[in-house]
Amino acid sequence: xxxxxxxxxxxxxxxxxxxxxxxxxxxxxxxxxxxxxxxxxxxxxxxxxxxxxxxxxxxxxxxxxxxxxxxxxxxxxxxxxxxxxxxxxxxxxxxxxxxxxxxxxxxxxxxxxxxxxxxxxxxxxxxxxxxxxxxxxxxxxxxxxxxxxxxxxxxxxxxxxxxxxxxxxxxxxxxxxxxxxxxxxxxxxxxxxxxxxxxxxxxxxxxxxxxxxxxxxxxxxxxxxxxxxxxxxxxxxxxxxx
Amino acid sequence: xxxxxxxxxxxxxxxxxxxxxxxxxxxxxxxxxxxxxxxxxxxxxxxxxxxxxxxxxxxxxxxxxxxxxxxxxxxxxxxxxxxxxxxxxxxxxxxxxxxxxxxxxxxxxxxxxxxxxxxxxxxxxxxxxxxxxxxxxxxxxxxxxxxxxxxxxxxxxxxxxxxxxxxxxxxxxxxxxxxxxxxxxxxxxxxxxxxxxxxxxxxxxxxxxxxxxxxxxxxxxxxxxxxxxxxxxxxxxxxxxxxxxxxxxxxxxxxxxxxxxxxxxxxxxxxxxxxxxxxxxxxx
Numbered sequence: 001x002x003x004x005x006x007x008x009x010x011x012x013x014x015x016x017x018x019x020x021x022x023x024x025x026x027x028x029x030x031x032x033x034x035x036x037x038x039x040x041x042x043x044x045x046x047x048x049x050x051x052x053x054x055x056x057x058x059x060x061x062x063x064x065x066x067x068x069x070x071x072x073x074x075x076x077x078x079x080x081x082x083x084x085x086x087x088x089x090x091x092x093x094x095x096x097x098x099x100x101x102x103x104x105x106x107x108x109x110x111x112x113x114x115x116x117x118x119x120x121x122x123x124x125x126x127x128x129x130x131x132x133x134x135x136x137x138x139x140x141x142x143x144x145x146x147x148x149x150x151x152x153x154x155x156x157x158x159x160x161x162x163x164x165x166x167x168x169x170x171x172x173x174x175x176x177x178x179x180x181x182x183x184x185x186x187x188x189x190x191x192x193x194x195x196x197x198x199x200x201x202x203x204x205x206x207x208x209x210x211x212x213x214x215x216x217x218x219x220x221x222x223x224x225x226x227x228x229x230x231x232x233x234x235x236x237x238x239x240x241x242x
Numbered sequence: 243x244x245x246x247x248x249x250x251x252x253x254x255x256x257x258x259x260x261x262x263x264x265x266x267x268x269x270x271x272x273x274x275x276x277x278x279x280x281x282x283x284x285x286x287x288x289x290x291x292x293x294x295x296x297x298x299x300x301x302x303x304x305x306x307x308x309x310x311x312x313x314x315x316x317x318x319x320x321x322x323x324x325x326x327x328x329x330x331x332x333x334x335x336x337x338x339x340x341x342x343x344x345x346x347x348x349x350x351x352x353x354x355x356x357x358x359x360x361x362x363x364x365x366x367x368x369x370x371x372x373x374x375x376x377x378x379x380x381x382x383x384x385x386x387x388x389x390x391x392x393x394x395x396x397x398x399x400x401x402x403x404x405x406x407x408x409x410x411x412x413x414x415x416x417x418x419x420x421x422x423x424x425x426x427x428x429x430x431x432x433x434x435x436x437x438x439x440x441x442x443x444x445x446x447x448x449x450x451x452x453x454x455x456x457x458x459x460x461x462x463x464x465x466x467x468x469x470x471x472x473x474x475x476x477x478x479x480x481x482x483x484x485x486x487x488x489x490x491x492x493x494x495x496x497x498x499x500x501x502x503x504x505x506x507x508x509x510x511x512x513x514x515x516x517x518x519x520x521x522x523x524x525x526x
Contacts, residue, residue: 070424086517124519
């Protein structure tokens with residue numbers, strides 16, 4: 001049985017169809033990128049999977065069970081860190097706790113994202129990359145089976161983005177978490193993913209579903225990755241996205 | 243795997259632009275000196291008043307100099323001034339707590355319930371324009387001349403600024419933060435406690451400080467009309483007995499008490515809102 005089944009027959013905003021005929025299955029431990037033009041509905045698709053968007057025709061199933069609301073097995077990392085400015089770093093991560101927060105676990109998560117010793121720091125004292133690391137730690141707190149990421153590195157500089165991509169790869173492998181990532185960046189999609197799904201425009205639908213058959217650990221400029229990049233780029237051209 | 247990074251530590255210890263900006267002080271004076279500057283205007287004013295009265299440029303009978311005011315202050319102090327201050331402070335505190343408490347609760351309910359907002363808000367928006375003195379005849383008719391109408395009047399003054407600011411604060415909470423709460427499965431009550439109220443805290447403090455200032459103003463209005471004790475009564479008594487020195491003592495006391503109570507609230511505000519990334523907070 002697949003970990004996640006996504007069937008979105010139609011999603012409309014103000015009578016305009018945004019998504020149509022999406023039928024995907026995602027296996028456990030996969031890293032899947034959704035790539036497409038701005039406004040093609042890929043972020044909306046992520047919000048539907050998360051349970052933030054409830055008005056659509058179709059169904060989402062997690063391990064065979066239809067989910068109709070927010071599900072605690074599915075984490076979400078937003079485009080911006082969205083830290084609560086009045087809480088320090090440790091309490092921002094503890095925000096994900098259902099009962100009493102486990103602070104030693106929070107410290108271990110901070111160590112994992114490279115922010116040991118930052119427990120008491122307020123969000124205003126963090127750089128954009130550090131804040132996004134805290135958001136990743138918060139997303140991991142509940143040990144989700146699936147982590148959804150909506151353009152998580154689009155607001156950080158190129159060097160920080162590379163570091164965060166490495167961190168994300170490590171987290172996906174170490175925790176055996178399924179990642180579904182929305183991105184505009186072809187290089188990011190190819191480097192991180194086992195699968196790149198191209199979403200075409202108006203209304204958004206799957207125009208290509210490409211496996212990235214390159215073993216990990218990957219090297220960014222390896223010929224295999226460059227070859228896969230060319231395939232994804234061709235698919236984007238065929239869908240008139242570039 | 244941990245990702246060690248020198249750049250991260252560097253970014254953590256680097257002051258932000260706002261922090262650097264807030265430290266920009268072209269005068270070269272430190273903050274404690276700047277605080278002293280605030281005393282300059284009243285000191286110069288009273289010095290001018292004293293010199294003017296002694297040189298007989300000013301009519302001391304209408305504009306008593308500080309030396310006379312100090313004498314009146316001593317006289318009033320021996321004649322139960324503390325009782326006047328205590329009763330006024332009690333009225334302000336009680337009225338402020340009732341008015342701002344109700345303002346806070348009703349604003350939260352109205353802010354979270356669209357139908358309640360449609361039902362209540364237009365009436366409140368109209369009532370907030372009614373001047374304090376307009377309530378006096380009605381309150382006297384309904385409650386007589388004892389403590390109740392005075393406290394209700396002060397509560398009315400405190401209610402509207404808190405109501406308006408808290409409502410505005412709740413309606414301006416970033417939708418993105420509310421989504422964070424939804425993702426972690428917060429129910430309505432938890433959302434209010436853990437996101438809406440902390441996010442609206444800057445607005446809440448603005449409302450409380452405005453309400454406290456208005457409470458002192460409404461106190462004077464209430465005590466001017468029907469009171470036998472209190473600072474408003476001293477004002478009224480000074481007018482009736484042609485004692486401007488007594489009026490000035492009462493005005494100075496109201497100003498000092500108003501400023502003192504606001505400073506207490508301001509220090510609580512600074513402590514509670516130290517997470518804000520604003521030039522003002524970083525300056526303090």
